[in-house]
Structure formats: structure tokens, C-alpha cells
Amino acid sequence: xxxxxxxxxxxxxxxxGWWERAYxxxxxxxxxxxxxxxxxxxxxxxxxxxGALTSYYPEERRADYGRRNRGKHVLxxxxxxxxxCIACNLCATVCPARCIEIEAGxxxxxxxxPKYPEAFAIDYARCIFCGFCVEACPxxxxxxxxDIPDLPGNDRHDMWLHKEHLMTWNPQRDVAKxxxxxxxxxx
Amino acid sequence: MIQDLVVHGVFIVYSVLVLMTxxxxxxxxxxxxxxxxxxxxxxxxxxxxxxxxxxxxxxWGLFHGLADxxxxxxxxxxxxxSHDRLAYALAPWVAFVPxxxxxxxxxFGGTLVPGELFGSAWFGDRSYQMQVARxxxxxxxxxxxxxxxxxxxxxxxxxxxxxxSLLGAVRAGSQLISYELVLALTVVGLLFIYGTVDLVDIVxxxxxxxxxxxxxxxxxxxxxxxxxxxxxxQAENQRIPFDLPxxxxxxxxxxFTEYSAMKMGLFxxxxxIEIAIVAAVFTTLFLGGYNLPYMGDDGFHFxxxxxxxxxxxxxxxxxxxxxxxxxxxxxxFLILVRWSLPRFxxxxxxxxxxxxxxxLALANLVVTVVVVGLLDGVGA
Numbered sequence: 001x002x003x004x005x006x007x008x009x010x011x012x013x014x015x016x017g018w019w020e021r022a023y024x025x026x027x028x029x030x031x032x033x034x035x036x037x038x039x040x041x042x043x044x045x046x047x048x049x050x051g052a053l054t055s056y057y058p059e060e061r062r063a064d065y066g067r068r069n070r071g072k073h074v075l076x077x078x079x080x081x082x083x084x085c086i087a088c089n090l091c092a093t094v095c096p097a098r099c100i101e102i103e104a105g106x107x108x109x110x111x112x113x114p115k116y117p118e119a120f121a122i123d124y125a126r127c128i129f130c131g132f133c134v135e136a137c138p139x140x141x142x143x144x145x146x147d148i149p150d151l152p153g154n155d156r157h158d159m160w161l162h163k164e165h166l167m168t169w170n171p172q173r174d175v176a177k178x179x180x181x182x183x184x185x186x187x
Numbered sequence: 188m189i190q191d192l193v194v195h196g197v198f199i200v201y202s203v204l205v206l207m208t209x210x211x212x213x214x215x216x217x218x219x220x221x222x223x224x225x226x227x228x229x230x231x232x233x234x235x236x237x238x239x240x241x242x243x244x245x246x247w248g249l250f251h252g253l254a255d256x257x258x259x260x261x262x263x264x265x266x267x268x269s270h271d272r273l274a275y276a277l278a279p280w281v282a283f284v285p286x287x288x289x290x291x292x293x294x295f296g297g298t299l300v301p302g303e304l305f306g307s308a309w310f311g312d313r314s315y316q317m318q319v320a321r322x323x324x325x326x327x328x329x330x331x332x333x334x335x336x337x338x339x340x341x342x343x344x345x346x347x348x349x350x351x352s353l354l355g356a357v358r359a360g361s362q363l364i365s366y367e368l369v370l371a372l373t374v375v376g377l378l379f380i381y382g383t384v385d386l387v388d389i390v391x392x393x394x395x396x397x398x399x400x401x402x403x404x405x406x407x408x409x410x411x412x413x414x415x416x417x418x419x420x421q422a423e424n425q426r427i428p429f430d431l432p433x434x435x436x437x438x439x440x441x442x443f444t445e446y447s448a449m450k451m452g453l454f455x456x457x458x459x460i461e462i463a464i465v466a467a468v469f470t471t472l473f474l475g476g477y478n479l480p481y482m483g484d485d486g487f488h489f490x491x492x493x494x495x496x497x498x499x500x501x502x503x504x505x506x507x508x509x510x511x512x513x514x515x516x517x518x519x520f521l522i523l524v525r526w527s528l529p530r531f532x533x534x535x536x537x538x539x540x541x542x543x544x545x546x547l548a549l550a551n552l553v554v555t556v557v558v559v560g561l562l563d564g565v566g567a
Contacts, residue, residue: 027528034527038224045223053226 058152070144071129073122073161074169082110083167085141087117091133099126100133117163124149125159145169190310194301198319202290205511209463210456211252213518217459218251220519221526259452267348267445274346279446279453282339285332286457286464291319292328293467294387296477296506297484303499316387317477317507325386326378329468330371333423336457337363340432340442343454347445355441358533359425359432365540366422366429372548373415376555377405377472390476394483396490402480405473411551413473415544420465421524422540424458428528431536466517467510474513477506 020026041051055062065071076084087104105118133142151159215230222229230248237244244250266275296317302310322328337360344356381389395403406413422429433441443454470476481487482505486497497505531539 030527031523034224035523037226038220038523041223041226051223051226052228054228056228056231 058150061148065146065148067146069146069148070131072145072147072149073133073166074143074145075120075163075166076141076143076169077167083117083120083141083163084139085117085120085137086113086139087115087120088138090136090138091142094132094136096130096132097126097128099123120163120166121160122166123160124151125156143169190301190313191315194299194313194315195319198315198317202295202319203287206287206290206460206463209514209518210460211256213459213462213522214252214255214455215249216518217522217525219248220522224523224526256452259449262448264448264450266447269348270445271346271348274342276450278339278343278346279450279457280339281342282336283453283457283460285335285339286461288332288335289329289464290467292322292325292386293464293471294318294390294476295467295510296503299503300499304503317503318387321387323383323385326374326384326389326472329386330367333370334363334367336461339457343446344442347442349445351438351444352442355432355434355438355444358438359442362425362429362431362536362540363423365537366419366544369415369540369544369548370419370423372545372552373409373412373419374472376412376552377409379552379555379559380405380408386471386476390471390478393475394478396480402475402478404475404478409473409551409555411547412555413469415548415551416469416473417521417524418544419540420469421521422536424461424465424521426458426462426521426525428524428531429536430530431533434530462518462521463514466514466521469517470510470513474517476513477510479505479509482506 044051078084085102087102089102089104092098092100092102099122101119101121101123102117103119105116106114107116108114110116129144131144134144149159149161151161153159219229221227230251231245233248233251233254234243234245235250235253236242294317298314299317300310300312300314302308302312320328340359340363341356344352344354344359347353377389378384381392383389389405393402393404397403397407401407425432432438433443435441438444443451446454479487481489482502484502485499486502487495489495
């Protein structure tokens, strides 16, 4: 038999006393720890509370998003419910991820804003949530809200949010822009 | 004669059905218990939708076992080019069937008198022990069939023509042989106390009361033996901390690396049923089987003359229920161990068996023999 190579000394060499080396006591301690966690969590589930640190992903909002998290876009609306957007394409131009697609439409009835977005879509597979689109918008038509897009999908084509999804936001009270705006329609 | 056939047929169907259900349930219990132990939620997505409705039965993900089974049945049965046809096809069954056979000798209830239960004259006053096969060599049969399962493992490893499989099989072989020895030796002490290998007799002798307050279970007669039995049984079952044969960080998945679809499923299923079997054997030997303290064949007889009369059907139902309850508690404990401890190194594994467990089992045996001999000697 070959002689064993000398053991190296490590600065963090584990030191086992007889208690640890007897193994069974530490095994019992480990089992007590895990079963304590089990019964604690089980008790929470049985009492109708959540006994886990993880969350049901699409159904449940994670508790640890910051208050200032801005993870989703909204298109603001005029008092009559049409989008405030004038399809100027500034947001799509400034977007570093090039994830905004706008198709402009013409509405000669509305003489103040004849140009409006026929389609407005954001690809959340590519969006980097930088907020440049909000900065660029001359009409305050796009904003970011403390929310997440919630888009689990089987396909990257499922990761688009279109105009009808983005226009769901309709706050009754807003400090920056009261709805309906005081004194007349339109900014 | 026909009556015997009918009753035993019912027992066989019952045993197979319950064991299969156990295996299926344990896949879910294992995942869910592990999740709860580690602050997770666990399997909760599979559901059954009631036909023609939108009612989805999720039931805490209880149907994940069914989903797994369906997936395995529908997968491609991929085989390596150079496998040994016969042995490769045979191995999963050789691993699976003995596990079921072990249960044949485990009594899962007391005495059944079908004539009294159903009130029909056809059965007469025949009475049956609730057990598939009444063999007086019960415990030996358990070990014989338990040892047979390793053949399937070895066959699988050899016939796959894959070095990971072969290494896993060789590891499984040496591990199972080492721990089989320990397992048998721990039980020998119990045999000296009970003086029989007939499992029905062993369970019957555990119905009494010890020292006035303890149930006369093997656990209290042979505490060290029970501990060693659990350790060796976990190793027999090839589960963490003894899952070296399929150590996935070293051997992909050991001896069934080259198996896919339902053949792999059979190996997994055999493992899960084996948990239930191990728990059932432990219950029979150490936890008094279907006995509750003070429970007899006609109800409870508490000390001080307090008696609760129960009908035969109630007693039978209670005994079967108590047996499975004990088995499930034991399964839960085995799963707790599996999700708590880290894996051994291989030399530690064999060293643990030969240098630690075996001497302890022998010491346990010697002490038992001396004590039993002294007690008997006093009597004689």
C-alpha cells in the first residue's frame, strides 16, 4: 500500500468533537431542525396562511418588489377615453431596445389631434424598463406604473402588450394630471 | 374451498391496489413534504378537469403522480444500440416484482370472519388472518424477496452496456449485500425475544402491555435494534444518505441511466413502493402492526374494567386503518430523513456498515441473547 500523502493544514479545518463524530446526535439535531420547519410551515398552511417563502408565480405578486419599481407602461387617456398619444414616434425612436411599434392613423374629425395610434405595442421580451420613452413623450401619453407586465408565455410572440392592454389605466385622481382636467378638454 | 379462494383473491387485489396507490401517493408526498420542509410550495399545477365543466380539481397537486405516470407511458422507449435484449427488458420487472411479493407475508389486519361481517351463511364460521399468504417462515420470506431486488439492479447495470450503469450496479450490489447483513442481524435479536419468525405471531405478541404503561411493541423491547433497522432499511432502499448507486452528481442516474419511459418509471415506482414496504415491515416488527394498546378482537379493554365493545366490522376496519396510519407515519419519517441528510462518500458508506453498524448489531444481539437467556433461565 502506498503511503498516504501528508494532510495539508487548512485555516478553516473543521474541528469535530466527540459529539459531532458520534454522528447520530448531530443527525437527530438535523432531523429536529427540518421537522420543526416542516411543522411550522404545515401549521401555517393548515391555518390558511402561506407557509412558504416562494410565491405562485403568475397568480401572486411577489412581496419584495420595491415601492419605486416601475415595471409596466400605461397609455394615458383623454377624458373621452381616446389615447393621449399622437403617434409622433418619439418614444419608438429613443427606445434603446427598439421594442415599441406604433402604427399611426388619421382621424380628421378630431381637428386638435388628427394623428392617433392605430396600433401601439410594446415587446416586453426586449424592453429594458429604462423609462426613456416616458422622458421623450411630449404629450405625457406614456407613463410607467408600479406594476409588472405578468407575461409568462410559451412563445416570445406572447410577450407583446398592445394598445388595449396598455390603456387599462384610468385613475380618477392624479396629482400630476387630474382627470378630467380642470377647465376645458385637452391640454 | 371456493370461499378461501374468494377471500384470498380479495386480499391479493386489495394488497396490490393499496401498494400501487401508496407508490403513486408517495411520489406526491415526497415532493410536497420536501417542499414544505424547505419553505417552498411544491407540486401544485396538475389538475383533473371534470368532463363538460370548468371545475378543475387541483387538490394541492395530488394528481401530479398521475401526470408523471401518463408522461412516462407516453414517452419514447429509447434503448441504447448495444444493450442485451433479454436482460435489459427483464431487469425492471425483476426489480419491481419482489418488492410487491414482500407484502404477501405482512399481516395488514387481525382476524377476519366474513360470515359475521356480511351475515351470510355461505362463509360459515371460517376465519381468516388478514394477510395474503400465511407462511410460518414469514420474516425469512421478507428477506429472501428483499434480497432478490438487487438482481434487477445488477441486471439493469450489466445489460445497459454503459459504464455509469455498471458502476451504479456494482455499487448497489456491494451496498445491498453489506446492509442486508446488518438488517438481518438487527432482527435476529427480535426473533430471540418472540421465539418465532411467523409475522402473525410476532404481531400477536405485541398486543400486550409492558411494565403497565408501554405498549409491548418491538420498538420498546429493542430500541437500538429499531434504530439500526431504520438505518439499514434506508440503505436497502438506496435513498439519501445512502443513494450511492444512483448518485446523480457522479453517475448520471446510476444503474438505470440507459432506461427511459415506463421502464425507468418501473424502477422509480419500485423505489416508492419499497418505502411503503419498508415502513410496513418496520410497523409489523417494531410498531405492533395493526395493534393499538388495549385493543383486542372485540373492542378495547382498558385497565380498571372499562370496556368498549365494538362490532367485528368496526374492529377490522380500525385494525386496517391503524396499520396504514402507522405505515404512513413511518413513510413520512423516512422521507424526512431523505430530505435532511447529505450523501455519504462511498468508502464512508461501506465503512459505516462494516465497522459501525455491524458491531453495534452484534452487540445488540449478544445483550439480547444474554438477557433473554437469563430471564428464561430464571424460569427454568
